[in-house]
Amino acid sequence: MRMYAWRRTDESTGHAVARVSAIDGGRRYQGTEVLATPDAVSCSFTVDVTPESRPLRAIVRAFSATGSRVVELATDGWRWTVDGRHRPELDGVTDLDVAASPLTNAIPIRRLGHLAVGEEAVMDVAWIDVPSLAVHRVQQVYARLEAVEGLDAWRYADDEHGAFALTVDDDGVVVDYEGFAERLSPTPRRHDA
Numbered sequence: 001m002r003m004y005a006w007r008r009t010d011e012s013t014g015h016a017v018a019r020v021s022a023i024d025g026g027r028r029y030q031g032t033e034v035l036a037t038p039d040a041v042s043c044s045f046t047v048d049v050t051p052e053s054r055p056l057r058a059i060v061r062a063f064s065a066t067g068s069r070v071v072e073l074a075t076d077g078w079r080w081t082v083d084g085r086h087r088p089e090l091d092g093v094t095d096l097d098v099a100a101s102p103l104t105n106a107i108p109i110r111r112l113g114h115l116a117v118g119e120e121a122v123m124d125v126a127w128i129d130v131p132s133l134a135v136h137r138v139q140q141v142y143a144r145l146e147a148v149e150g151l152d153a154w155r156y157a158d159d160e161h162g163a164f165a166l167t168v169d170d171d172g173v174v175v176d177y178e179g180f181a182e183r184l185s186p187t188p189r190r191h192d193a
Contacts, residue, residue: 053111100130109172
Protein backbone atom coordinates (compact mmCIF):
# COMPACT_ATOMS: atom_id res chain seq x y z
CA MET A 1 0.00 0.00 0.00
CA ARG A 2 1.19 3.52 -0.82
CA MET A 3 -0.24 6.81 0.40
CA TYR A 4 -0.29 10.06 -1.60
CA ALA A 5 -1.26 13.68 -0.99
CA TRP A 6 -1.82 16.62 -3.36
CA ARG A 7 -2.81 20.25 -3.13
CA ARG A 8 -5.03 21.92 -5.69
CA THR A 9 -3.40 24.55 -7.91
CA ASP A 10 -6.52 25.66 -9.77
CA GLU A 11 -9.18 28.11 -8.57
CA SER A 12 -10.15 25.75 -5.74
CA THR A 13 -8.47 25.67 -2.36
CA GLY A 14 -8.21 22.05 -1.40
CA HIS A 15 -6.26 18.92 -0.73
CA ALA A 16 -6.43 15.25 -1.62
CA VAL A 17 -5.27 12.14 0.17
CA ALA A 18 -5.22 8.76 -1.54
CA ARG A 19 -3.88 5.27 -1.31
CA VAL A 20 -3.20 2.51 -3.79
CA SER A 21 -3.19 -1.10 -2.63
CA ALA A 22 -2.99 -4.54 -4.21
CA ILE A 23 -6.18 -6.67 -4.47
CA ASP A 24 -6.60 -10.03 -6.22
CA GLY A 25 -3.75 -9.31 -8.63
CA GLY A 26 -5.21 -5.90 -9.47
CA ARG A 27 -5.26 -2.61 -7.62
CA ARG A 28 -7.60 -0.59 -5.46
CA TYR A 29 -7.47 3.19 -5.81
CA GLN A 30 -9.02 5.10 -2.90
CA GLY A 31 -9.09 8.84 -2.40
CA THR A 32 -10.68 11.76 -0.64
CA GLU A 33 -10.82 15.32 -1.96
CA VAL A 34 -11.81 18.31 0.17
CA LEU A 35 -12.36 21.66 -1.54
CA ALA A 36 -12.93 24.84 0.46
CA THR A 37 -13.48 27.37 -2.31
CA PRO A 38 -15.31 28.58 -4.29
CA ASP A 39 -17.83 26.10 -2.81
CA ALA A 40 -17.26 23.58 -0.03
CA VAL A 41 -17.27 20.08 -1.53
CA SER A 42 -16.05 16.70 -0.34
CA CYS A 43 -15.61 13.61 -2.52
CA SER A 44 -14.40 10.11 -1.67
CA PHE A 45 -14.07 7.11 -3.96
CA THR A 46 -12.88 3.55 -4.35
CA VAL A 47 -12.01 2.15 -7.78
CA ASP A 48 -10.99 -1.50 -8.28
CA VAL A 49 -9.08 -2.48 -11.42
CA THR A 50 -7.86 -5.72 -12.99
CA PRO A 51 -4.18 -6.72 -13.23
CA GLU A 52 -4.26 -5.12 -16.73
CA SER A 53 -5.42 -1.80 -15.19
CA ARG A 54 -8.99 -2.06 -16.50
CA PRO A 55 -11.78 -0.79 -14.23
CA LEU A 56 -14.11 -3.32 -12.61
CA ARG A 57 -16.18 -1.30 -10.15
CA ALA A 58 -16.28 2.05 -8.39
CA ILE A 59 -18.20 3.74 -5.63
CA VAL A 60 -18.08 7.53 -5.37
CA ARG A 61 -19.55 9.70 -2.61
CA ALA A 62 -19.87 13.47 -2.60
CA PHE A 63 -21.45 16.05 -0.38
CA SER A 64 -21.89 19.75 -0.81
CA ALA A 65 -24.44 22.46 -0.08
CA THR A 66 -26.76 20.74 -2.56
CA GLY A 67 -26.78 17.47 -0.57
CA SER A 68 -25.15 14.04 -0.32
CA ARG A 69 -24.87 11.63 -3.21
CA VAL A 70 -23.50 8.15 -3.88
CA VAL A 71 -23.00 6.45 -7.24
CA GLU A 72 -21.84 2.90 -7.94
CA LEU A 73 -20.46 1.75 -11.29
CA ALA A 74 -19.60 -1.76 -12.41
CA THR A 75 -18.50 -3.36 -15.66
CA ASP A 76 -17.85 -6.84 -17.00
CA GLY A 77 -15.33 -5.34 -19.43
CA TRP A 78 -17.96 -4.18 -21.93
CA ARG A 79 -21.39 -3.69 -20.32
CA TRP A 80 -21.69 -0.94 -17.67
CA THR A 81 -24.17 -0.45 -14.86
CA VAL A 82 -24.72 2.65 -12.77
CA ASP A 83 -26.46 2.06 -9.44
CA GLY A 84 -27.35 -1.43 -10.63
CA ARG A 85 -29.04 -0.30 -13.86
CA HIS A 86 -27.60 -1.00 -17.27
CA ARG A 87 -26.42 2.18 -19.03
CA PRO A 88 -26.07 1.16 -22.70
CA GLU A 89 -24.52 4.52 -23.66
CA LEU A 90 -21.50 3.56 -21.51
CA ASP A 91 -21.01 0.09 -22.99
CA GLY A 92 -17.51 -0.35 -24.38
CA VAL A 93 -15.83 2.44 -22.41
CA THR A 94 -12.39 1.37 -21.25
CA ASP A 95 -11.78 3.67 -18.29
CA LEU A 96 -13.39 5.76 -15.64
CA ASP A 97 -12.37 9.14 -14.29
CA VAL A 98 -13.43 10.86 -11.06
CA ALA A 99 -13.36 14.54 -12.05
CA ALA A 100 -12.13 15.88 -8.71
CA SER A 101 -9.03 13.69 -8.45
CA PRO A 102 -5.60 13.41 -10.07
CA LEU A 103 -5.39 9.79 -8.84
CA THR A 104 -7.67 8.19 -11.44
CA ASN A 105 -5.33 9.32 -14.25
CA ALA A 106 -2.98 6.56 -13.04
CA ILE A 107 -5.39 3.87 -14.26
CA PRO A 108 -5.00 4.47 -18.03
CA ILE A 109 -1.41 5.69 -17.69
CA ARG A 110 -0.35 2.36 -16.13
CA ARG A 111 -1.99 0.49 -19.00
CA LEU A 112 -0.49 2.81 -21.64
CA GLY A 113 3.06 2.72 -20.28
CA HIS A 114 4.18 0.81 -23.41
CA LEU A 115 3.57 3.86 -25.63
CA ALA A 116 6.67 5.49 -27.09
CA VAL A 117 7.26 9.23 -26.90
CA GLY A 118 4.96 10.88 -29.45
CA GLU A 119 2.39 8.07 -29.47
CA GLU A 120 -1.11 8.58 -28.14
CA ALA A 121 -4.21 6.61 -27.24
CA VAL A 122 -7.81 7.78 -27.63
CA MET A 123 -10.29 6.18 -25.27
CA ASP A 124 -13.92 6.40 -24.24
CA VAL A 125 -14.30 7.00 -20.52
CA ALA A 126 -17.08 6.96 -17.91
CA TRP A 127 -16.49 10.45 -16.48
CA ILE A 128 -17.98 11.13 -13.04
CA ASP A 129 -18.75 14.80 -12.35
CA VAL A 130 -18.24 16.10 -8.81
CA PRO A 131 -20.32 16.97 -6.82
CA SER A 132 -23.34 15.98 -8.97
CA LEU A 133 -21.95 12.45 -9.57
CA ALA A 134 -23.60 12.47 -12.99
CA VAL A 135 -21.88 9.89 -15.22
CA HIS A 136 -21.14 10.80 -18.84
CA ARG A 137 -19.35 9.10 -21.70
CA VAL A 138 -16.45 11.30 -22.83
CA GLN A 139 -13.46 10.81 -25.08
CA GLN A 140 -10.01 11.37 -23.59
CA VAL A 141 -6.58 11.36 -25.20
CA TYR A 142 -3.32 10.44 -23.49
CA ALA A 143 -0.09 11.19 -25.37
CA ARG A 144 3.39 10.16 -24.18
CA LEU A 145 5.81 13.13 -23.97
CA GLU A 146 9.53 13.45 -23.40
CA ALA A 147 10.49 12.95 -19.74
CA VAL A 148 10.62 16.13 -17.64
CA GLU A 149 13.26 16.42 -14.91
CA GLY A 150 13.52 12.65 -14.61
CA LEU A 151 9.76 12.01 -14.52
CA ASP A 152 7.60 10.43 -17.20
CA ALA A 153 5.39 13.01 -18.88
CA TRP A 154 2.00 12.84 -20.58
CA ARG A 155 -0.50 15.15 -22.24
CA TYR A 156 -4.08 14.59 -21.20
CA ALA A 157 -6.87 16.14 -23.30
CA ASP A 158 -10.63 16.11 -23.67
CA ASP A 159 -12.97 18.29 -25.72
CA GLU A 160 -14.63 19.99 -22.74
CA HIS A 161 -11.64 20.86 -20.55
CA GLY A 162 -8.73 21.16 -23.00
CA ALA A 163 -5.20 19.76 -22.79
CA PHE A 164 -2.87 19.56 -19.79
CA ALA A 165 0.66 18.32 -19.18
CA LEU A 166 1.17 15.70 -16.45
CA THR A 167 4.28 14.30 -14.85
CA VAL A 168 3.99 10.92 -13.16
CA ASP A 169 6.09 8.61 -11.02
CA ASP A 170 7.13 5.05 -11.88
CA ASP A 171 3.67 3.76 -10.86
CA GLY A 172 1.89 6.23 -13.17
CA VAL A 173 0.62 8.32 -10.24
CA VAL A 174 0.45 12.06 -10.93
CA VAL A 175 3.20 14.25 -9.51
CA ASP A 176 2.18 17.49 -11.24
CA TYR A 177 -1.03 18.09 -13.18
CA GLU A 178 -0.76 21.40 -15.01
CA GLY A 179 -3.31 23.91 -13.70
CA PHE A 180 -4.95 21.37 -11.37
CA ALA A 181 -2.84 19.71 -8.65
CA GLU A 182 0.67 19.09 -7.38
CA ARG A 183 1.78 16.21 -5.23
CA LEU A 184 2.96 16.95 -1.70
CA SER A 185 3.98 13.41 -0.73
CA PRO A 186 5.66 11.10 -1.25
CA THR A 187 8.44 12.78 -3.15
CA PRO A 188 8.85 10.76 -6.36
CA ARG A 189 12.02 8.97 -7.32
CA ARG A 190 13.37 10.46 -10.53
CA HIS A 191 15.02 8.39 -13.22
CA ASP A 192 17.65 9.48 -15.72
CA ALA A 193 16.10 11.67 -18.43
